[in-house]
Amino acid sequence: MREVDAVIAQRLTSDVALINQIAGYIVHAGGKRMRPKLVLLFANALGFDKHERFEMAAVVEFIHTATLLHDDVVDESSLRRGKQTANALFGNAASVLVGDFLYSRAFQMMVSVNRMRVLEVLAEATNVIAEGEVLQLMNMHDPDVAVDRYLRVIRYKTAKLFEASARLGAVLAQSTPEIEEACAGYGRALGTAFQLIDDVLDYEGDPSALGKNVGDDLREGKPTLPLLIAMERCQPAERSLIRHAIEHGEVQGLSDIVKIVRSTGALEATREAARREAEHARECLNLLPPSIWREALLEFCARSVDRSF
Secondary structure: OHHHHHHHHHHOOOOOHHHHHHHHHHHOOOOOOHHHHHHHHHHHHOOOOOOHHHHHHHHHHHHHHHHHHHHHHHHOOOEEOOEEOHHHHHOHHHHHHHHHHHHHHHHHHHHHOOOHHHHHHHHHHHHHHHHHHHHHHHHOOOOOOOHHHHHHHHHHHHHHHHHHHHHHHHHHOOOOHHHHHHHHHHHHHHHHHHHHHHHHHHHHOOHHHHOOOOOHHHHOOOOOHHHHHHHHHOOHHHHHHHHHHHHHOOOOOHHHHHHHHHHOOHHHHHHHHHHHHHHHHHHHHHHOOOOHHHHHHHHHHHHHHOOOO
């Protein structure tokens, strides 16, 4: 990861001072760096140890960072990872444009490895992520969103870049199509589990650990799985309260809604859905040879579910 950080610092450089300031602010604002780690772990697990793996790890981090910049503008967020969002500090216009810069810089870096398959994987992922953003926008303030439609947003918006990151390791190693699909399946399942737990933490997490405000999803009118399950299980009056909150993005009754979500077992049901995804991710690793890298990927499965931030 130190090598990846060095690539990030080198590739972020621009003659435009504001780009350096904003991009540097968000890239160095913390975060788990899960996606670049997946590129490195799968590349290493499959025997690829050339410098291109650091470049591709930086590429997926740039794409992820660009989506964060755009997300925070769309969601009107003011806090991420315990710090002010870039749009809160620098304004919406600057955040969107610097997000565009990061996307275009990522594509410049993709071309540098001169591998058509790399371009195919990342171009498709970037397109699907954009579709996921639009799907989520369509779901906002809609309490009648079906669970499968909610899960589709997760697969597109979050899990797709996890999938692409894992697949890239196999592509760099020139693995068989079977191995490549297993790696992609791991990333897709892990990313889904990761987002499901994020949705749980929005109702039970510690704001100081989360780095964001509890109830943000509800404030933004996002009908996440804990809310959808709670509405299926609760009493009519409680269902009306949740529906009204989703429709209007109101958090005045947040404490009551949190009690409903907890009392209906919706949080544990969502955690169980995440555990199933993590188990599927573990199964995908059966095709990889034993190594410390494979062990680290197995550890990711456990950590994706059993976390508090």
